Amino acid sequence: MSREEQIWITGLGTANPLGNDYATVAENLLKGKSGVGPISDLDLDEYACKIAGRFDPPPAPRGWTAEAFARLDKIHQLILWCTTGALVDAGYWDERANLRVGIVLGLGAEWPQAWERDGHRGGDWVLAPRGDEESLVRTVQTQLGLMGPATTVAAACASGNVALAQGRNWLKRGWVDICLAGACDMWVTPLALASFGRLRVLSRRNDEPTRASRPFDRGRDGFVMGEGGAMFVLERADRARRRSARAYAELAGHGGTSDAFNLVIPNADPGPAAKAVRMALGNARVNPDQIDYVNAHGTSTPVGDSCEAKVLHTVLGSSSSRVPVSSTKSMTGHLLSAAAAMEALVCMIALERQAVPPTINLDDPDPDCALCHVANESRAHPIRVAVSNSFGFGGNNTCVVFRKVA
Numbered sequence: 574m575s576r577e578e579q580i581w582i583t584g585l586g587t588a589n590p591l592g593n594d595y596a597t598v599a600e601n602l603l604k605g606k607s608g609v610g611p612i613s614d615l616d617l618d619e620y621a622c623k624i625a626g627r628f629d630p631p632p633a634p635r636g637w638t639a640e641a642f643a644r645l646d647k648i649h650q651l652i653l654w655c656t657t658g659a660l661v662d663a664g665y666w667d668e669r670a671n672l673r674v675g676i677v678l679g680l681g682a683e684w685p686q687a688w689e690r691d692g693h694r695g696g697d698w699v700l701a702p703r704g705d706e707e708s709l710v711r712t713v714q715t716q717l718g719l720m721g722p723a724t725t726v727a728a729a730c731a732s733g734n735v736a737l738a739q740g741r742n743w744l745k746r747g748w749v750d751i752c753l754a755g756a757c758d759m760w761v762t763p764l765a766l767a768s769f770g771r772l773r774v775l776s777r778r779n780d781e782p783t784r785a786s787r788p789f790d791r792g793r794d795g796f797v798m799g800e801g802g803a804m805f806v807l808e809r810a811d812r813a814r815r816r817s818a819r820a821y822a823e824l825a826g827h828g829g830t831s832d833a834f835n836l837v838i839p840n841a842d843p844g845p846a847a848k849a850v851r852m853a854l855g856n857a858r859v860n861p862d863q864i865d866y867v868n869a870h871g872t873s874t875p876v877g878d879s880c881e882a883k884v885l886h887t888v889l890g891s892s893s894s895r896v897p898v899s900s901t902k903s904m905t906g907h908l909l910s911a912a913a914a915m916e917a918l919v920c921m922i923a924l925e926r927q928a929v930p931p932t933i934n935l936d937d938p939d940p941d942c943a944l945c946h947v948a949n950e951s952r953a954h955p956i957r958v959a960v961s962n963s964f965g966f967g968g969n970n971t972c973v974v975f976r977k978v979a
Contacts, residue, residue, distance in 0.1 A: 579810035580741045581820040581978060582921065584665065585755075586658020588651055589801030589915055590626035590905045595662075599922045603951040605933045607783035607904050609797050615763060622775035624782040625761045626799030626906025635661055636717075648682065648759045652713050655804040656753055660717070663806035664818065665751060669719060675749035676723040677739045678710045678804075679732030679756025681910030682765075683725070689764045721749050729965030730870070731829070732756045733803075733913030734973050738827035740807045750808070756914035757802025765798065772837060774874055786907075787934040788871035788900035789878050789942040796872040799906025803914040810978075820978040821921040825958075826859065828852025832968040839876055839964065843883040846970040850888045850962065853972035857958075861889050864896050865956040866929050868916045869944075870964045871900025872907050881962065882942040897929045897954055898944045904933055913963035913971065920959040920975045929954045 587593065590608025591601040601608070609626045617623045631650065633642035634657035642650060656676070660666045665674075687706065688699040714723045722743065728735045733756035740754030769775050776795040778785035787793040805821075813820060829852065832845035840846065854861065870881050878900075886893045901919045908915050923929060928951050935948035959975045 578745070580744055580807050580824045581810050581813045582805045582822050582824055583808055583813050583818040583820055584659045584663025584806030585803060585821060585918065586655040586662060587801070587803040587918055588628045588631050588654050589803065589908065590628055590799055593629060593631045598918065599926060602901065602904065602919060602922055602930045603926060603928055605904065605931045605950060607933060609782045609785060609906050611782055612761065617766065620766050621770040621777050622766060623779045624785055624797055626797060627761060628801045634658060635666060648686065648757065649709060651757045651759060651802055652678065652709055653716070655755065655757055655802050656713055656717065659753055659804045659806045665806065669717065672750040673721040674719040675721040675740065675743050675752040676710055676714055676719065677736040677752065677754040678725050679727070679736040679910050679914060680709065680725050680758065681727045681729065681732060682758050682760040683709055685764070686760070686762065689762055727910065728969045729967055730909060730912045731963045731965035731969040731971040732910040733917060734827065734961070734963045734971035735829065736914070737805070737824060737917060737973055738829065741824050741827065744807055744809055752807045753804050754807055755802065755804035756911040758909045758911035759800040760909055761798050761800050769798065776873065784934050786873045786903045788869070788873045788903050788932050789939055789944070789946060790935050791937040791939045793873045793875060793878065796874055796902065797906040799908040801908055801915065802911040803918045805917070822924050822975040823978050824973065825976040826853045826857025826974040827972065828856055829971040832970065834968050837966050839880040840968065841880060843880065843887045845968065846884045846964055847887040849970040850884065850960070850972040853960070853974050857974035857976065859958055859974055862892050864889070864892070864958050864960050865954065866923050866959045867896055867898045868919050868959065868961040869898050869900045870962045871902055871932065873902060879939065879941040881964065882944055885944055894945055896945055897947050897952065899930055899932045899947045901930055903935070913961065916961045916963065917973060917975070920961050923956050923959050924975060924977045927953065927956055929956070
């Protein structure tokens, strides 16, 4: 791929359990700080899991008064904070009305949350969904005054990677001048906690929340839910160079497969997920031995982690003992539809800081998950190519590749 055809990430906005700005998130990430704690605003006496990774409410973003912003639903606030922050960070806030700005938003909780709220009021939207509610992506597009295509994608835990891939494709096709792509989610609700609890996939370490998420550890007992999101400004490299823009990374490649094995259980056959990773590497023109860091999907479930280890062994071969791997869900919890976007941000931090963030709570590595783990403390390491896996419910297997911009 020529330098002019490259797609760069030149702006970002985030709110997540490690902070509401890039510098804070980077500092906490590399310190191995956990953002998981008790859930204090819900009555969870009868629930198996009472902990989650949550973020501090952000202040009103550019263009909003504190009073007007406070009247919005929390998920609406999150999306506005992330999208506005990304445009400001990229230097496009004042120019946005003169550009074709696309939005691809990964978001899984929008309608289930509306149905849950309605159900608590005695309504029946879940049985007869309403058609007169405007989608949040369309609302935010109007509020920001953006002119370009806008869509929501829901591919479970892979949503953020699908959004980045879609935004990259829009730019390559010339449909937009720049694109906002990423994902946001807030699903720490009674219904979600009950549903995942009944599936027995949530950790029950309620007495030690910061140690509950334990990807690849022999003592892992399930994932911890999280909330937050990250949105990114994507643009062609030639445009970014002309305006001397800062580049966090090149979005070098993506790949995806759907194995439709089971609605919630990972496929024990590593083939379909490995194919997604190989597709991403091929799309980026990267060989497995050129990978410098893998941000694993690593949810902290007994089955999921061992399945992903098989995928990485399949793709990396002998390099699996050399390429550093970590799961930052150990610090943030699992952001569900926003997980891939959060972990894309992690890869950008790793590329900029030339350091691999740790998998915290990895005290007794499971022999079934034998990889080159970076356990408990970050590690300085030269990183030019970073890979992020996100494997979602329903067999949504995705991988994205980021490259350091010289």
